[in-house]
Amino acid sequence: MAHDTVEKTPVTLLGLGAMGTALARTWLAAGHPLTVWNRTPARATALASEGAVAADTAAEAVAANTLVVVCLLDDASVGDVLADADLTGRDLVNLTTSTPAQARARAEWARERGARYLDGGIMAVPVMVGVPEAGGHILYSGSPELFERHRRTLGVPVGTTYVGEDAGFAALHDVALLSAMYGMFAGSAHAFALIRKEDIDPAAFASLLGDWLTAMAPAVHQTAGQLRSGDYTEGVVSHLGMQVAGIPTFLSTAEQQGVSAELLSPYFELMRRRLAEGSGEEGLTGVIDLLLR
CATH class of the missing domain: 1.10.1040.10 (N-(1-d-carboxylethyl)-l-norvaline Dehydrogenase; domain 2)
Known part of the structure; x- marks a missing residue:
């Protein structure tokens, strides 16, 4: 079991609302090392008691792992939260609800900061996360290579569906x-x-x-x-x-x-x-x- 845990891709998760917390718990249960950050520290502290590492800042959380998943309130929150983070070499997966135009602009924004980018549209509610028979899934668009690289890890909480290289397609x-x-x-x-x-x-x-x-x-x-x-x-x-x-x-x-x-x-x-x-x-x-x- 310990050997399996070592092989699991480490994940950084920013945003621990109801959906973010559900995602976090499924990654933890599957043995993925998880670093979390949330504006309200108490939510991160609660997950720390379950095995996650609670970062003091978003920038610190981003620095911890290559795969960074963002699940925040809106597109503006993504820019604010990641403003001081070094995204160079990071695989940024944005699950924040946005419009197609916002997703395309955010993809370009990420590229300018040295990150690879996937956008995601969550077709599930929190109670469906970690329950395969519930039928929830997340739509992904952007780099097909990046999707394939992390497909297994991203598929732990719910199913994955890739809908195209245009970063705006998941939101659409x-x-x-x-x-x-x-x-x-x-x-x-x-x-x-x-x-x-x-x-x-x-x-x-x-x-x-x-x-x-x-x-x-x-x-x-x-x-x-x-x-x-x-x-x-x-x-x-x-x-x-x-x-x-x-x-x-x-x-x-x-x-x-x-x-x-x-x-x-x-x-x-x-x-x-x-x-x-x-x-x-x-x-x-x-x-x-x-x-x-």
């Missing part, structure tokens, strides 16, 4: 996936509002709703295929003309149930606009092109 994928999640939550909120005043058990309805959303999820692959081919009629079962014809039923039902349609109305309006362009035999993929205007 992160926001795109979360945007889809919020769209799903919006539709679910409307659905629950429709039944809210009725003698319907929300738990029983949730079972039906979950099954229905799961059954509809594969439609994203048809959308991707149509975007690739440019043929928005390919494989369509419920064409746009038919779906637009059903909109009044959705709006009337909402009105009758005393529910605002504000979560659905913008999407319905896009459907109508697309149909007005003469695309009645398409599915819903053409709505994407309207959003690009």
Whole structure:
């Protein structure tokens, strides 16, 4: 066991919020030597009792190991925390939530300071960290060589998915996936509002709703295929003309149930606009092109 511990890549981790602490504990449990730093020293002290080395400053923590993982509040925090650190020769992995533009700028900033850079988008919540069956993963973009060098270590807390050499791609994928999640939550909120005043058990309805959303999820692959081919009629079962014809039923039902349609109305309006362009035999993929205007 001691031999395995010696062979594990040492890690420096800056930022010990809920996510950072979860990451830290999984690396410690796997036998990776870990140096930690946090603005609130008490969090680092707590991990020191579990085997981590608590650094007094961020610069000291960076100097301790080649692999430096940053999990802070925002992009500005990354610049502030690392302002006095010598990044020369360091492998900087930034898991701080940012925009694609911020990630690209931060990659250049790191290169100018002599560091190799990977950006990461965390597709997990803290309770999923260290639990492989939970399905959490982190999206990585930037240097493919750097990703391969540390893939095994980075995969200890959660799974890893490399999405491209452009440093902004992890952040872009992160926001795109979360945007889809919020769209799903919006539709679910409307659905629950429709039944809210009725003698319907929300738990029983949730079972039906979950099954229905799961059954509809594969439609994203048809959308991707149509975007690739440019043929928005390919494989369509419920064409746009038919779906637009059903909109009044959705709006009337909402009105009758005393529910605002504000979560659905913008999407319905896009459907109508697309149909007005003469695309009645398409599915819903053409709505994407309207959003690009």
